[in-house]
Amino acid sequence: MPAAQLGSLFGPDSQFHRFFNDPRWALAMVRATVLEAAHPQIGAALIDNSTFVAHPWRRLRNTLVSLQRMFGADDDARQREAARLNRLHTRLSGTDARNRPYDAMDPQVRAWVVATLFESAVTMCRLSGQPLEQSAMEKLYAEFQAFLAALGDQAGHLPPTLREFWQYYDHTVQTELENTQALRIILYKLFDHLPAPPLLDGLPTVWAAGRALAGPVIGTITVASLPEPFRRRAGLPEVPGAQTLMQSAYMAAGLARFLPEGWIRTEELTDLLYLSADSDDPRAATITALRGRMKRAGALFRLITPFPVQPGPDGGAAPGRSAEEFFDAVLDQTGDGFLDWPDLAAMARELSSRLDLDEPEETRLYNAYAEWWRELQAALDIDGDGRISREEYAAAVPSLAGPALIRVAEVLFEVTDTDGNQFIDADEYRALFRTAFRRTVADADERYSRSAFVQDFLSFMSGRRRSSAYDPLLAGA
Structure with a gap:
């Protein structure tokens, strides 16, 4: 694909750019990650090389930065990011627990990663009651094809037309995806043991209370949103009311379209999660005051809940560690x-x-x-x-x-x-x-x-x- 044609599919006028600050995109990203992890090669690479278990917030931030660079208007930044991703993927290869080889540079594997992002974006619109029109869907698909082309992959690893894509997607779901270890960790361990982001570090009681409520809900919503043939074949549980909960969550997130433009910006929210109390950022003073109130709330939680209290950096921890x-x-x-x-x-x-x-x-x-x-x-x-x-x-x-x-x-x-x-x-x-x-x-x-x-x-x-x-x-x- 010529560089001029590639450039026309990126930037602020792209269909993808409209989704980037959409709260529904958070649900879609989790869903896409699960579908990626269900691919045997990707699941094995995640288990052997990824920091998604120990450092999920860091990985999330890096992924968002990478997507911004790849879909932004700056072609030089896109080329540099594509080169960085290719160097990264070149270093990820090995064999899984069943001695099957995996290679992050396998073009079919890279195509599946892009396919999950596109399909999850389409699904999030459908589940929130705002399905994409055919022309918008085709434009979005062309943008993800351009994303793959920007990485240097040749045409043909994704089907050329949208109609052929759905056949390819259904075939992959039905024949290649598995209930991998990486998928099980994401669904049943990551959400239950998700570490606090830097913003809430040192507030273990508050974080544990929120995680205990939100973790199972996110896992249930994600499972309910997966393709039914895969859920059945992988033996994923059918929770009563899960479909209603899932659709309600997507529709509630979709209501953000009625907020004034600019109120929700993914980049600023991500930066806020990484803001620490001793930062030089002007927002740190406000965050420090908020943390004080949250600590007082945490003290109340400790009186009425069984959540264990763990020492945090603000709790007088010793300067060393074992x-x-x-x-x-x-x-x-x-x-x-x-x-x-x-x-x-x-x-x-x-x-x-x-x-x-x-x-x-x-x-x-x-x-x-x-x-x-x-x-x-x-x-x-x-x-x-x-x-x-x-x-x-x-x-x-x-x-x-x-x-x-x-x-x-x-x-x-x-x-x-x-x-x-x-x-x-x-x-x-x-x-x-x-x-x-x-x-x-x-x-x-x-x-x-x-x-x-x-x-x-x-x-x-x-x-x-x-x-x-x-x-x-x-x-x-």
Whole structure:
């Protein structure tokens, strides 16, 4: 597809852009993710490599940023994002529990991801009582075809016409989707154990109360919205009243169309979820006052509900943490209970995404993490199974800081120091940590030196010290 034709399908006049700030899109995204996870190859890749269990809010934010770049009006940004996604997918391959291969660069797999986004957008309109007209549906389908073409995939991986798409979609649902482990985790574990976003971190009682009510509802709505042939074949439960609840939720979300334009902006809501009390954002003062009220509400909940109270960062937690706590919060990025290469690759991926790295800086960072993984494996993999358990890590030397970890710190400093002046200034600091300088890390000239950066990074990664800068970067949900 020519570049000029691609450009005409993106930007503020696109059909997709109209959906991006639509509350119904949140329900559609969850539904699309479940349909993706039901594909054997995608489900296996999620289980082995994704941080969606341990860091779901971070993954959500990265997905939204990626979609904005791909569907935005800036063609250069779209090309850079497409190149980044292709590099990311190239690194995701392996075999599942049944020894079946998976490859994130498989064009049919990539086509199914795009297909779930398109079909879920169409379904959300239908379920909310506002079905798309045929012309709008065809325009939306052309936009998602252009999305796939922007990634460099050749035509033919998605059917050329909308009529043929529905045949392809029904065939895939009936013959290829499975009740995968990733699907079960999303439906029955993720919503029940969803960690609090940064905005509500430190308010465990309030969050537990809301999650206990909302989690089962979201799971029930999502299951009810899935194609009936797949629900039956996968043995997903039929909850009485689920269809009514699902349609009510979509229709209620659809009422947002009557709100004044601009009242709901996905980007601002996402930023708000990531706003911490000590942020330099002007909204932080209001959030701090709100958190105070929510804490008082939490105290009331503790009197009348059985939700367990867990210590949060505002609850006087000690500056350090045990080896087991550090393992779970920082090292085990995929949440599977072990430390292996996908966990460190997830760190490299998150840092590269935050800094918006191109080649060769991205590969330098990945290579540094790969060398650290080899160092950790040689030192801590006692039973030789190719991964490090929580017990192996705790029993060894948790404060291990060898040459490879030092190299990770140095490379991270170098790719953050974009002007090469051997200091991280305010803008560079904000790009990495998404907040302004902290007095604990900035010197009198408001510059972060290489030596100070490396020392702080090593103290966090090997000494298990809590850090107002690094905890949100690598341990935040």
